[in-house]
Amino acid sequence: MSTNTNASDFSHRSVLLDETVGALRVKPDGVYVDLTLGGGGHSEAIVKQLTTGRLICLDADTTAIEASKIRLAPYLDKITFVHSFNDKIDSVLDDLGVGLIDGAVADLGVSSYQLDNASRGFSYMQDAPLDMRMDEASPLTAYDIVNGDSEEEIKRILYIYGEENYATRIAAAICKRRAEKPVETTAELCDIIKSAMPEKAKIGGHHPAKRSFQAIRIAVNGELDRLSVMLGKVIDRLKPGGIFAVISFHSLEDRIVKTAFADAARGCTCPPSFPVCVCGNKEKVKIITKKPVLPSEDELSVNPRSRSAKLRVCRKL
Numbered sequence: 673m674s675t676n677t678n679a680s681d682f683s684h685r686s687v688l689l690d691e692t693v694g695a696l697r698v699k700p701d702g703v704y705v706d707l708t709l710g711g712g713g714h715s716e717a718i719v720k721q722l723t724t725g726r727l728i729c730l731d732a733d734t735t736a737i738e739a740s741k742i743r744l745a746p747y748l749d750k751i752t753f754v755h756s757f758n759d760k761i762d763s764v765l766d767d768l769g770v771g772l773i774d775g776a777v778a779d780l781g782v783s784s785y786q787l788d789n790a791s792r793g794f795s796y797m798q799d800a801p802l803d804m805r806m807d808e809a810s811p812l813t814a815y816d817i818v819n820g821d822s823e824e825e826i827k828r829i830l831y832i833y834g835e836e837n838y839a840t841r842i843a844a845a846i847c848k849r850r851a852e853k854p855v856e857t858t859a860e861l862c863d864i865i866k867s868a869m870p871e872k873a874k875i876g877g878h879h880p881a882k883r884s885f886q887a888i889r890i891a892v893n894g895e896l897d898r899l900s901v902m903l904g905k906v907i908d909r910l911k912p913g914g915i916f917a918v919i920s921f922h923s924l925e926d927r928i929v930k931t932a933f934a935d936a937a938r939g940c941t942c943p944p945s946f947p948v949c950v951c952g953n954k955e956k957v958k959i960i961t962k963k964p965v966l967p968s969e970d971e972l973s974v975n976p977r978s979r980s981a982k983l984r985v986c987r988k989l
Contacts, residue, residue: 686713687978691965692777692917693717695985701725702774705765707758707902710783712740718777719747725774726750730764732757732807732893736783757807759898762905772911779919780899781981782889794889796881799859804885804892814888818861819854823847833896833924834887841868842884858885886922896924903932907956910988916957917985926964926982933959933986957986 686692692714698704700723706715709731719727727750731737737753744751754764758778765773786794786806793803793814802815817829823843830839845868846855855861865881866874874880890896906916920926939955964982971978 686711686717687779687781687975687981688919688965688967688971688983689713689717691983692779692919695917695960695983696775696777696915698722699725699774703770703772704728705761705773705776705906706730707761707776707778707906708780709736709740709753710779710781711736712743714777714779715740715751716744716747719744719750722747722750726752726770728752728754728764728768728770728773730754730756730758730761732810733783733786734808755807757898759901759905761902761909765909771909773909773914774911775915775917776906776910777917777919778902778906780895780925781919781921781977793858794885796858796862796879796885799857801857802855802861804889806893810893812892814861814892815854815856817888817891818846819850829891830884830887832887833890834883834885835923836883836887838869838873844868861885890924896928899925899928900932903929904936907932907936907986907988910957912988914988915960915985916988917983919981919983921980921982926984929984930964933957933984936986955989957988960985960987 696704696718698718698721700721702725704718704725704727706718706727706729709715709729715727715729729740729751734755737755741748741753752768756764782794786792790798790800793800802813802818804814817826826846827839827843830836830842836842842865845864849855849864855864862881865884869880910916918929920929936956937959939953940949940951941953942949942951961984964984967978967981
């Protein structure tokens with residue numbers, strides 16, 4: 673556990689807060705799950721509407737949990753905090769004796785605290801050890817990937833998870849540098865990435881290291897694999913009429929959410945030529961958001977980090 677993290681410093685401006693919690697149509701006696709507790713913004717808005725209901729909050733980051741316990745102190749009798757990755761939601765609910773739930777929310781963004789706290793190593797804007805772990809007890813770090821994975825694997829990570837056009841050049845540059853000495857900090861990695869890119873790619877737009885840092889963070893935490901598992905499990909644990917709201921922040925996440933919702937809403941997958949259904953698949957959900965909900969201009973003006981956010985909502989049939 674890092675000694676530089678402090679729960680009292682944890683802050684995160686919840687994105688699409690009103691839109692997300694409004695979509696849940698919170699029942700005062702309902703059971704809800706915040707799959708990505710973070711700074712507790714969505715949880716606070718939900719639990720304020722509960723009377724006899726219950727809110728279960730998951731996060732892989734213990735600092736987020738401790739900070740939210742402070743923020744949500746007036747409502748602790750209605751909340752259960754669980755230190756866990758959200759793809760374990762089945763076992764979490766089973767352990768708590770909870771069957772079906774009335775709704776769930778997942779904000780897939782990295783918290784402002786994690787980005788801004790140099791010791792966590794998420795940001796390309798501050799120098800820090802190469803870490804990037806959501807759960808600081810997890811064994812795999814960004815250092816391990818950058819210094820231990822093959823050039824081919826690093827290229828794959830950068831291209832698939834970061835959609836980085838210069839993945840081949842960056843992977844080669846990383847391996848060339850680490851042959852001289854290990855790459856130990858975010859600043860070193862940032863310099864390597866920038867040195868590998870052509871000048872035209874560094875003019876305007878996103879920071880040159882943004883895509884690569886995103887890719888390595890996703891690989892460290894297994895984010896996309898966990899996301900696919902979590903989505904299916906949550907849909908299966910919703911009561912009829914239960915609402916599932918998911919906020920994504922990049923195209924890879926959004927594509928996975930969109931596909932999972934579409935698959936759950938599809939039902940029969942038999943070819944049209946079949947006279948009767950033989951697959952047995954039934955529609956599980958109705959998609960509420962035909963197009964994703966985007967942040968308003970007002971929200972963008974006060975929270976520029978919300979720019980890439982997309983909210984998708986489905987309702988269990």
